[in-house]
Amino acid sequence: MVCFTDDEKGIDDHIKCFPIPEIDIPGNLPERMWKKLTTLKSDLYGLEGTALFLDLDVVIVDNIDCFFEDDNPFMIIKDYRKQWRITGNSSVYRFEIGKHGYVFDYFVANFDTIRKQHRNEQEYLTWAVHEKGMLNYWPKPWCPSYKYDCISKFPLAVWKKPTIPEGAKIIIFHGEINPPKAIKGGRGKWYRYVRPAKWIADYWK
Numbered sequence: 001m002v003c004f005t006d007d008e009k010g011i012d013d014h015i016k017c018f019p020i021p022e023i024d025i026p027g028n029l030p031e032r033m034w035k036k037l038t039t040l041k042s043d044l045y046g047l048e049g050t051a052l053f054l055d056l057d058v059v060i061v062d063n064i065d066c067f068f069e070d071d072n073p074f075m076i077i078k079d080y081r082k083q084w085r086i087t088g089n090s091s092v093y094r095f096e097i098g099k100h101g102y103v104f105d106y107f108v109a110n111f112d113t114i115r116k117q118h119r120n121e122q123e124y125l126t127w128a129v130h131e132k133g134m135l136n137y138w139p140k141p142w143c144p145s146y147k148y149d150c151i152s153k154f155p156l157a158v159w160k161k162p163t164i165p166e167g168a169k170i171i172i173f174h175g176e177i178n179p180p181k182a183i184k185g186g187r188g189k190w191y192r193y194v195r196p197a198k199w200i201a202d203y204w205k
Helices: 034-040 101-109 111-117 121-131 146-150 179-184 199-203
Strands: 002-004 016-018 050-054 074-078 088-096 135-137
Touching: 034 050, 034 088, 034 101, 034 121, 074 121, 088 121, 101 111, 101 121, 121 135, 179 199
Parallel strands: 002 016, 074 135
Antiparallel strands: 050 088, 074 088
16 A cells, blocks of 8 residues: 655555655646646656555445456546546546556646646546547446435435445545545535435444
8 A cells, every 4th residue: 555645644554655746837726636647657656566546535335356357557437427528537546557657748748738628637637548548437336426326315315324335345525525524414515414424434444
């Protein structure tokens, strides 16, 4: 297990920590997760092999060996709402370290153009890999959205507890609600009320 972080305090000793890889972009721009593209550098601290990238706010709820059991060069989550687009959700993606340097190099060389054409990192990432004919998506049940797949629509969400969808391996949190908030439940900007999901605490330790 490897963690790219700017704060190693409290991280298990078995996890190898590296500084967040450098990327030279203006610091006054809106956060669009561009730094995540540094994982696609040709040289990533000398690391080698197959990598499964996980955002820190995902919750693993089942065995994830299946994420390594195919030969596709690049795997990512399919967009949850706009299925007609190639865009993926980069909360969970798998790649061969050092084999997709073209993604990072092209981004650095064409940053101003790319940020006008692509709303965020995951939109550009999936476009760049698709252009090389290497883009593939995880089976839909594996990476459900907490927002769309675990919570019932209003008004059912007021009394129905969030559940783990059948076939789920890693639950993805995007938007306002995150695992700590989901455990407690309550109200937010995009949701009127969500019941507490105490089961998240059992997995997210």
